[in-house]
Amino acid sequence: MTSSRIFDPHIHMTSRTTDDYAAMYEAGVRALVEPSFWLGQPRTSPASFYDYFDSLLGWEPYRAAQYGIAHHCTLALNPKEANDPRCTPVLDALPRYLLKDGVVAVGEIGYDSMTPAEDVALAAQLQLAREHELPALVHTPHRDKAAGLARTLDVLRESGLPPERVVLDHLNETTLGAAADSGCWLGFSIYPDTKMDPDRMIRILRVHGTERVLVNSAADWGHSDPLKTRHVGDAMLAAGFDEEEVEQVLWHNPVAFYGQSGRLDLDAASPSGGLFEGNSVLRGGE
Numbered sequence: 001m002t003s004s005r006i007f008d009p010h011i012h013m014t015s016r017t018t019d020d021y022a023a024m025y026e027a028g029v030r031a032l033v034e035p036s037f038w039l040g041q042p043r044t045s046p047a048s049f050y051d052y053f054d055s056l057l058g059w060e061p062y063r064a065a066q067y068g069i070a071h072h073c074t075l076a077l078n079p080k081e082a083n084d085p086r087c088t089p090v091l092d093a094l095p096r097y098l099l100k101d102g103v104v105a106v107g108e109i110g111y112d113s114m115t116p117a118e119d120v121a122l123a124a125q126l127q128l129a130r131e132h133e134l135p136a137l138v139h140t141p142h143r144d145k146a147a148g149l150a151r152t153l154d155v156l157r158e159s160g161l162p163p164e165r166v167v168l169d170h171l172n173e174t175t176l177g178a179a180a181d182s183g184c185w186l187g188f189s190i191y192p193d194t195k196m197d198p199d200r201m202i203r204i205l206r207v208h209g210t211e212r213v214l215v216n217s218a219a220d221w222g223h224s225d226p227l228k229t230r231h232v233g234d235a236m237l238a239a240g241f242d243e244e245e246v247e248q249v250l251w252h253n254p255v256a257f258y259g260q261s262g263r264l265d266l267d268a269a270s271p272s273g274g275l276f277e278g279n280s281v282l283r284g285g286e
């Protein structure tokens, strides 16, 4: 079993309990990045986004620190809600959020259904990443993956954002080749039953190697597992990779990618035992 430190570069902790934080710490997770995303029900105003962004910058890092885990986030208008005119004013408010210390990239951005509104939001947010000298977390669509990636790569080239500052996420065997040729970082989300699993990930690592590869659990409010990063580390050792290669994929690569923001603070995780705006991870008066 691997003893590597683990940095989960894409996990939605807002949807998880403190039991998950405890289990992740036990499995070796010491740092994570939480991208802002779609919460499963349409938001009806930009203010819902601002409260959410504030929680990714305040309450969630506080909660993670109680369990010895450094928490950072990426902020954006997500691809799905880029289609809702009630939500698009978020694009105008993003610049002031991108100045904050806990923000290590613009994301998740990319395509959901490849609509004209998504084109506008993607191009605008890639420009924001460029202006703020931040990396970008670009989600590739779950449906129609090859066409979605081709169009994403066109928009990336037009943006002028250097490929080494972009991670293309949710890749699989069909999109690996084109993504690797682009010079971008390669993100793989490991899910319990469907899509990418640890064995498929091992086959990809055998062919591609460990360079520029990020492995994440993408755990959220759906069926998902926040320990999938650890499972990949264990599967790598079982398949003959050594501890250094495991640590490159699970720790050094995400540190290098998000470190480009200049804002990673990996010592942030010291349980303060204090309160966050008068509240603790214990409920109410407990």
Ligand SMILES: [Zn+2]
Pocket: 010, 012, 035, 037, 108, 218
């Ligand atoms: Zn996600």
